[in-house]
Amino acid sequence: xxxxxGTRALAHPTREEILLEGVLHALSDPVRLRMVRTxxxxxxxxxxxxxxxxxxxxxxxxxxxxxxxSGVIRQEYRGTSKMNGLRRDDLDALFPGxxxxxxxxxxxxxxxx
Amino acid sequence: xxxxxGTRALAHPTREEILLEGVLHALSDPVRLRMVRTxxxxxxxxxxxxxxxxxxxxxxxxxxxxxxxSGVIRQEYRGTSKMNGLRRDDLDALFPGxxxxxxxxxxxxxxxx
DNA sequence: CCTATCGTACGACGCTCTTCGTATTTGGAT
DNA sequence: ATCCAAATACGAAGAGCGTCGTACGATAGG
Numbered sequence: 001x002x003x004x005x006g007t008r009a010l011a012h013p014t015r016e017e018i019l020l021e022g023v024l025h026a027l028s029d030p031v032r033l034r035m036v037r038t039x040x041x042x043x044x045x046x047x048x049x050x051x052x053x054x055x056x057x058x059x060x061x062x063x064x065x066x067x068x069x070s071g072v073i074r075q076e077y078r079g080t081s082k083m084n085g086l087r088r089d090d091l092d093a094l095f096p097g098x099x100x101x102x103x104x105x106x107x108x109x110x111x112x113x
Numbered sequence: 114x115x116x117x118x119g120t121r122a123l124a125h126p127t128r129e130e131i132l133l134e135g136v137l138h139a140l141s142d143p144v145r146l147r148m149v150r151t152x153x154x155x156x157x158x159x160x161x162x163x164x165x166x167x168x169x170x171x172x173x174x175x176x177x178x179x180x181x182x183s184g185v186i187r188q189e190y191r192g193t194s195k196m197n198g199l200r201r202d203d204l205d206a207l208f209p210g211x212x213x214x215x216x217x218x219x220x221x222x223x224x225x226x
Numbered sequence: 227c228c229t230a231t232c233g234t235a236c237g238a239c240g241c242t243c244t245t246c247g248t249a250t251t252t253g254g255a256t
Numbered sequence: 257a258t259c260c261a262a263a264t265a266c267g268a269a270g271a272g273c274g275t276c277g278t279a280c281g282a283t284a285g286g
Contacts, residue, residue, distance in 0.1 A: 171277075193282065231285105242272080
C-alpha cells in the first residue's frame, strides 16, 4: 500500500544465521519435505497456491513460514501472490551436499513403498 | 541372568523400515546430533556412560531410544553397559551421502561461531 | 549375599508443534 | 468504486517433545 515497489518486506535469516538443526527440523516434516521437493523440481519460483497439499491454506502458510525462517526457502511478494524459491546457493555453501542427498533420499524412498 | 550370552533383546527397525523423516527429526535435536557426532568420531562402539552430555541420565536414555527407533544407531547390551554404534551401512545404503553431509555440516558449523 | 554400577520405567511439567476455522488485509480486475 | 482471489493473523484444540526426579531392574564383583 505504501512501498514504492509495491512489495512488502519479509524477514529472512542471513546465510550466517542459518542453523543446521533448524534446517533438519524443517525438512523432517512430511508436508514441508514435499514442498521442498516440489520447489526443487521446478526451475522457476512458485506461488503458494500452485502447491497441491493435503492441508488447509492456514496450515500451509505456517509451513511456508517455518521453511522461510529456517533459511530453506526465500519468499517474496508479487502482487497478491507470494513467490517461493529454494535457497540453493546458501544451503549448498553452508552444508555442501546436504540438500541434494535429502532430495535424492526422498525420491528414492517414494519409489519403494 | 538367564540368557546364554547375557544380552537382553532390544527393538530395532529393519533397514526397510527406516524413514527419512524420522532420521531427519532424530538428527535435528542438538543433543542427539552431538551423540551421533561422537559416535561417528569413534571407530569402536561406545557405552552410554562414555558420552559427556549436558542432560541427565533419564534424558539421555530417551535420546538414545529416539536414535535407535529411528534407525540411526544400533544398541546392544553388554553386561550392565549398553554399547552404541552408528548404523552407517544401513544409512548409507538408504540415503547415500546424507550422513556424511550432515556430519560435515555439523563440524563446519561448530567451527564458525 | 550384599553392594555398587549401569541403564530403564514411570509420571510430571512446560514448551513447541501441527492443524484448523474465521476474520482480515492486500492488490489486481471488473 | 466494487468485487474477488491470495495470503495472513489470530486464536484454539490436541498431540508431541525435551527435560527431570525418583524408584526400579539387571549385572558384575567382592
